[in-house]
Amino acid sequence: MLMTPGVGLFYGGLVRSKTVVSMIGLSFLAFALASIQWVLLGYSLSFGTDISGFIGGFEFAGLQGVGVDPAPLAGNIPHFLYVAFQLTFAAVTLAILTSAVAERVKISSFIVLGLLWTTLIYDPLAHWIWGGGWLAGLGALDFAGGTVVHISSGFSALAIALVIGKRIGYGSYVMEPHNIPMAMIGAGLLWFGWFGFNGGSALAANGLAASAFLVTNTSAAAGALTWLFASWLKGKPSALGMVSGAIAGLVAITPAAGFVDNASAIVIGAVAGILCYSMLLFRVNKGLDESCDAWAVHGMGGLWGAIATGIFANPAVNGYSGLLYGNVDQFVAQIIAAVVAVVYAFVLTYVLAKIVSSLMGLRVTEDEEYVGLDIAQHGEKAYA
Numbered sequence: 001m002l003m004t005p006g007v008g009l010f011y012g013g014l015v016r017s018k019t020v021v022s023m024i025g026l027s028f029l030a031f032a033l034a035s036i037q038w039v040l041l042g043y044s045l046s047f048g049t050d051i052s053g054f055i056g057g058f059e060f061a062g063l064q065g066v067g068v069d070p071a072p073l074a075g076n077i078p079h080f081l082y083v084a085f086q087l088t089f090a091a092v093t094l095a096i097l098t099s100a101v102a103e104r105v106k107i108s109s110f111i112v113l114g115l116l117w118t119t120l121i122y123d124p125l126a127h128w129i130w131g132g133g134w135l136a137g138l139g140a141l142d143f144a145g146g147t148v149v150h151i152s153s154g155f156s157a158l159a160i161a162l163v164i165g166k167r168i169g170y171g172s173y174v175m176e177p178h179n180i181p182m183a184m185i186g187a188g189l190l191w192f193g194w195f196g197f198n199g200g201s202a203l204a205a206n207g208l209a210a211s212a213f214l215v216t217n218t219s220a221a222a223g224a225l226t227w228l229f230a231s232w233l234k235g236k237p238s239a240l241g242m243v244s245g246a247i248a249g250l251v252a253i254t255p256a257a258g259f260v261d262n263a264s265a266i267v268i269g270a271v272a273g274i275l276c277y278s279m280l281l282f283r284v285n286k287g288l289d290e291s292c293d294a295w296a297v298h299g300m301g302g303l304w305g306a307i308a309t310g311i312f313a314n315p316a317v318n319g320y321s322g323l324l325y326g327n328v329d330q331f332v333a334q335i336i337a338a339v340v341a342v343v344y345a346f347v348l349t350y351v352l353a354k355i356v357s358s359l360m361g362l363r364v365t366e367d368e369e370y371v372g373l374d375i376a377q378h379g380e381k382a383y384a
Contacts, residue, residue, distance in 0.1 A: 006189030013183025018372025026098040034091035046126035053134030099294035100157035140337035144201035146255025146305040154299020156349035163353035166289035187243035198257040212257040215265035222269030223249020248276035251301035256309040264312035310334030
């Protein structure tokens with residue numbers, strides 16, 4: 001759960017001081033929205049009885065039939081606990097998506113879009129991979145959400161950014177992060193929270209959880225170092241770049257955490273740091289205002305991690321073999337799942353954003369954007 005306000009602090013430090021309350025608030029709003037949606041409908045659609053490989057049934061709607069007995073898909077984990085654990089994944093995914101709308105979204109429109117997105121994009125993807133859906137039937141692996149969480153949120157952020165448009169003045173003058181220490185604190189909370197994200201996905205306090213815990217840290221460290229050194233080559237070693245690289249490494253190891261060893265984790269994290277930094281530069285050069293780089297870090301990092309799982313999966317870790325161990329089928333399954341997630345998330349999110357924009361308007365007015373969303377939307381100041 002702490003990862004979601006961690007996203008808020010990370011993003012909040014990256015925006016201007018007149019919208020930091022709004023940016024952090026969006027993460028808390030995402031958690032609240034996802035919590036209610038998950039209890040009423042989301043859990044059932046994600047983990048209910050499979051319907052044609054596409055979606056879960058409605059037998060758990062409103063958590064009817066859910067209690068303290070073990071969950072159907074979670075071994076000895078009490079069903080209520082499994083619901084709560086999976087809820088936090090849905091919530092942080094929606095929070096990551098707020099990158100695309102920083103400093104220019106109407107709260108009412110975000111609420112509507114967020115509920116639609118969680119129901120129509122996150123829930124089906126979660127079912128396809130984790131709930132016994134058709135991608136699981138193909139053999140696709142996603143230990144803790146590289147495809148379900150990071151590809152979906154990253155490429156959806158790209159789609160929303162294209163619909164909502166640039167912030168006023170973007171490209172005409174510098175929009176620097178207003179509080180880098182705040183962003184670094186947020187990154188630290190994310191790094192720590194990721195141990196529960198990945199290690200907890202073993203659904204037991206066992207050796208697999210311990211292995212996932214350690215490879216998670218290894219990949220994060222490798223990503224931090226490669227992004228740091230890459231930024232150093234262009235001038236000075238960036239502290240913000242270093243923690244961004246750590247997040248890139250965390251994203252990339254997420255789908256692979258229960259399947260790879262630490263040597264592979266170093267490679268996965270190192271590549272993620274360089275790849276995501278390069279994608280950030282590409283985004284900037286193209287003039288795309290995807291404000292906090294969910295696409296560059298989560299989307300592209302998740303895409304690399306999903307493919308890397310099919311390359312580096314080590315049968316000694318959890319019985320699954322990747323391309324390096326002669327299993328071409330696993331590699332193919334990972335590519336199929338990743339491409340499907342990219343296309344589904346991007347296209348459907350673009351359509352949803354267009355619909356919400358046409359019916360309600362996604363953006364605040366020009367005057368409200370100039371004043372800043374903290375005052376215009378909340379009537380509050382971060383720094384009185």
